Amino acid sequence: MGKKKTTKKRSSRRGKNGQDTGAKIKGLADSVVKSASVEREPAVDIPTRALSNVSFNKKTRYIEMGDRFQQRNLFNYGQAKRFMQTMLVASKCKDLIGVDKTASIRQIYYLAKHTIKGTKEKTFDNQDESDPIIEDLEVALNALREELHVFAGSKGALIGEITFIDSGDTIDATKLGSGGYAIPSIVEPSVIQFKKCNAKYVLHVEKDTVWRRFVEDRFWEKHNCILMHGGGQPSRGVRRMLYRLHDELKLPILTLLDNDPWGYYIYSVIKQGSINLAFESSRMAVPDARFIGVSSFDYDRIDLTDDVKIDLDANDIKRAKQILNYPWFAGKKHWEKEIKQMIKNGFKMEVEALCSKELTFVTEHYTPERLKQKKYWLD
Amino acid sequence: MGKKKTTKKRSSRRGKNGQDTGAKIKGLADSVVKSASVEREPAVDIPTRALSNVSFNKKTRYIEMGDRFQQRNLFNYGQAKRFMQTMLVASKCKDLIGVDKTASIRQIYYLAKHTIKGTKEKTFDNQDESDPIIEDLEVALNALREELHVFAGSKGALIGEITFIDSGDTIDATKLGSGGYAIPSIVEPSVIQFKKCNAKYVLHVEKDTVWRRFVEDRFWEKHNCILMHGGGQPSRGVRRMLYRLHDELKLPILTLLDNDPWGYYIYSVIKQGSINLAFESSRMAVPDARFIGVSSFDYDRIDLTDDVKIDLDANDIKRAKQILNYPWFAGKKHWEKEIKQMIKNGFKMEVEALCSKELTFVTEHYTPERLKQKKYWLD
Numbered sequence: 001m002g003k004k005k006t007t008k009k010r011s012s013r014r015g016k017n018g019q020d021t022g023a024k025i026k027g028l029a030d031s032v033v034k035s036a037s038v039e040r041e042p043a044v045d046i047p048t049r050a051l052s053n054v055s056f057n058k059k060t061r062y063i064e065m066g067d068r069f070q071q072r073n074l075f076n077y078g079q080a081k082r083f084m085q086t087m088l089v090a091s092k093c094k095d096l097i098g099v100d101k102t103a104s105i106r107q108i109y110y111l112a113k114h115t116i117k118g119t120k121e122k123t124f125d126n127q128d129e130s131d132p133i134i135e136d137l138e139v140a141l142n143a144l145r146e147e148l149h150v151f152a153g154s155k156g157a158l159i160g161e162i163t164f165i166d167s168g169d170t171i172d173a174t175k176l177g178s179g180g181y182a183i184p185s186i187v188e189p190s191v192i193q194f195k196k197c198n199a200k201y202v203l204h205v206e207k208d209t210v211w212r213r214f215v216e217d218r219f220w221e222k223h224n225c226i227l228m229h230g231g232g233q234p235s236r237g238v239r240r241m242l243y244r245l246h247d248e249l250k251l252p253i254l255t256l257l258d259n260d261p262w263g264y265y266i267y268s269v270i271k272q273g274s275i276n277l278a279f280e281s282s283r284m285a286v287p288d289a290r291f292i293g294v295s296s297f298d299y300d301r302i303d304l305t306d307d308v309k310i311d312l313d314a315n316d317i318k319r320a321k322q323i324l325n326y327p328w329f330a331g332k333k334h335w336e337k338e339i340k341q342m343i344k345n346g347f348k349m350e351v352e353a354l355c356s357k358e359l360t361f362v363t364e365h366y367t368p369e370r371l372k373q374k375k376y377w378l379d
Numbered sequence: 380m381g382k383k384k385t386t387k388k389r390s391s392r393r394g395k396n397g398q399d400t401g402a403k404i405k406g407l408a409d410s411v412v413k414s415a416s417v418e419r420e421p422a423v424d425i426p427t428r429a430l431s432n433v434s435f436n437k438k439t440r441y442i443e444m445g446d447r448f449q450q451r452n453l454f455n456y457g458q459a460k461r462f463m464q465t466m467l468v469a470s471k472c473k474d475l476i477g478v479d480k481t482a483s484i485r486q487i488y489y490l491a492k493h494t495i496k497g498t499k500e501k502t503f504d505n506q507d508e509s510d511p512i513i514e515d516l517e518v519a520l521n522a523l524r525e526e527l528h529v530f531a532g533s534k535g536a537l538i539g540e541i542t543f544i545d546s547g548d549t550i551d552a553t554k555l556g557s558g559g560y561a562i563p564s565i566v567e568p569s570v571i572q573f574k575k576c577n578a579k580y581v582l583h584v585e586k587d588t589v590w591r592r593f594v595e596d597r598f599w600e601k602h603n604c605i606l607m608h609g610g611g612q613p614s615r616g617v618r619r620m621l622y623r624l625h626d627e628l629k630l631p632i633l634t635l636l637d638n639d640p641w642g643y644y645i646y647s648v649i650k651q652g653s654i655n656l657a658f659e660s661s662r663m664a665v666p667d668a669r670f671i672g673v674s675s676f677d678y679d680r681i682d683l684t685d686d687v688k689i690d691l692d693a694n695d696i697k698r699a700k701q702i703l704n705y706p707w708f709a710g711k712k713h714w715e716k717e718i719k720q721m722i723k724n725g726f727k728m729e730v731e732a733l734c735s736k737e738l739t740f741v742t743e744h745y746t747p748e749r750l751k752q753k754k755y756w757l758d
Contacts, residue, residue, distance in 0.1 A: 106729070
């Protein structure tokens with residue numbers, strides 16, 4: 001024990017991106033100094049993160065931010081605190097990049113919180129104040145949060161036909177037993193580099209319990225793929241990993257989700273991005289992702305019994321109708337049919353319900369058949 | 380693709396335990412048949428899983444079940460359905476053991492659900508009916524749920540100085556990058572076998588964001604340990620892994636948790652077991668576990684500022700007082716002092732708050748010092 005460092009060789013996070021982001025923060029700081037030196041009021045332009053400044057781009061096929069922004073001024077009573085908070089969080093991120101460390105959004109809050117000298121005023125009273133500042137910086141600097149060296153809680157795991165390097169360690173994802181690789185929050189190229197890939201596609205499932213069914217039945221081995229789950233709504237780390245696997249390795253992303261509004265929404269976020277994080281879409285959304293099931297038509301197609309039915313409640317129907325009106329679903333006949341059929345059915349179905357036919361029905365029949373029957377895939 | 384099986388060599392889950400559990404289920408079924416054949420009413424004895432049948436055993440130092448049980452009879456109007464449900468779930472578990480597969484508690488529900496011939500009656504109407512039956516079987520057969528081949532959602536990850544085999548794959552936990560090994564729900568010896576261990580102890584932290592701080596700072600390497608987190612209240616898989624690391628490899632289990640009633644409770648569950656799962660304590664509780672921080676006295680001991688304070692609310696105080704009265708804390712002067720000091724402080728503190736001194740304070744100062752200063756450990 002003690003302070004002797006025995007750190008193994010590992011790749012530095014200060015890759016090209018890290019340097020870029022550090023330079024961007026320095027640029028922000030320089031502009032403030034420059035304004036002050038010529039006796040102009042320091043200000044920062046922060047693109048507006050609100051529904052009113054978000055739209056679906058039919059060409060890129062993802063949700064993106066518009067070009068509206070707000071100026072944040074130092075000499076404005078209502079903006080001064082947020083201006084100073086922005087500079088403070090930016091300087092903490094710069095420090096992190098400088099020492100090649102990362103911090104959680106909670107750790108950022110504690111790092112940046114202090115009492116302003118000569119007052120009783122705190123720089124931040126709670127994390128609800130620092131989290132939006134981190135997002136402000138992301139949009140203002142056009143840098144992913146991960147590039148600012150900030151992480152959040154992680155979710156999800158993967159296993160399958162890929163070998164990659166994570167922080168200098170080579171990970172062969174065909175040799176991870178039943179547990180799998182826990183997907184971290186930061187999966188940027190400076191941390192993770194793909195090395196060898198025999199997979200033909202990525203199969204992304206919603207829940208870890210479904211993922212375990214596929215892992216136990218060694219689906220990834222029989223079908224040459226990567227199995228991934230996001231523990232429900234996927235985290236940024238999981239979405240960014242899907243994006244990179246698709247973008248860099250050209251792997252198709254196939255999703256197998258519950259037949260309910262929540263499943264549709266997960267698909268929508270993976271494919272088109274989310275409204276809240278519209279500014280990240282270009283680096284996270286996978287417009288080519290496909291939905292291979294469970295479909296509202298499966299009840300008849302594969303002859304299920306009413307043991308699989310879960311009645312829709314009023315909220316499900318409301319959500320389904322909202323999703324039907326999303327501009328990226330609205331124009332698509334097959335999606336309209338799919339969602340309307342769920343409402344007509346009056347019930348929803350989980351992937352796990354396919355067990356009611358046979359424990360391994362989903363891995364030995366349903367999914368292999370869906371992989372062949374592309375006509376049933378939803379775009 | 381297709382049906383050709385190319386399954387690699389892997390260890391079978393049908394180890395000694397699996398066979399035992401299968402035999403136990405058969406014994407249960409045989410007793411029913413035997414009763415019927417001599418025209419006696421079939422019945423099963425189910426130990427009572429209620430607070431009234433749970434107590435703290437000062438000798439074993441964990442929470443355990445008493446010897447009260449209820450008879451579940453087939454020819455009793457109020458018990459017949461549950462009797463039949465018990466047999467049905469038992470038969471599904473027997474099937475799983477027979478084919479060396481596992482199923483989630485949700486999958487068990489779907490496997491066992493069907494309409495009883497000639498009626499409109501379902502064997503199960505929802506999972507709230509099947510989950511308690513699984514627990515009934517655990518206590519009736521004295522078998523862990525994992526030995527019945529049933530799993531639940533998984534949480535938690537590990538990294539560090541250990542090599543183990545999971546389903547035939549050798550996992551060197553020093554070479555898992557930043558992500559780590561996702562701890563599965565079933566970590567029984569039939570699935571996971573320890574191979575080589577250079578660790579001197581296990582450091583268990585509460586949250587993945589704290590765990591990442593330790594992983595990034597390569598604490599496990601500098602201090603020869605295993606780093607583990609449970610994503611909050613640890614799952615059965617995590618608790619069972621801690622138990623096995625302690626029981627088989629004789630590793631001390633050291634916990635670093637938030638200074639709040641929730642942190643105390645997590646410690647209590649790891650150490651003494653939980654009231655709900657008292658029947659599992661002997662195979663999950665680690666009475667020798669130690670609490671190394673964060674302590675209510677740390678505010679003064681390590682000279683923190685009020686930036687780390689989070690005010691206690693009425694519920695925190697109520698919970699703290701309840702915990703103070705737990706029989707396994709009540710007798711211990713140092714725990715009484717610890718909990719009373721938190722109430723006196725009027726605030727709680729998170730592990731992440733230690734960042735307010737310095738990003739790596741927790742990994743480079745606080746924890747290394749606590750490891751040396753055993754006088755501050757709480758038993």
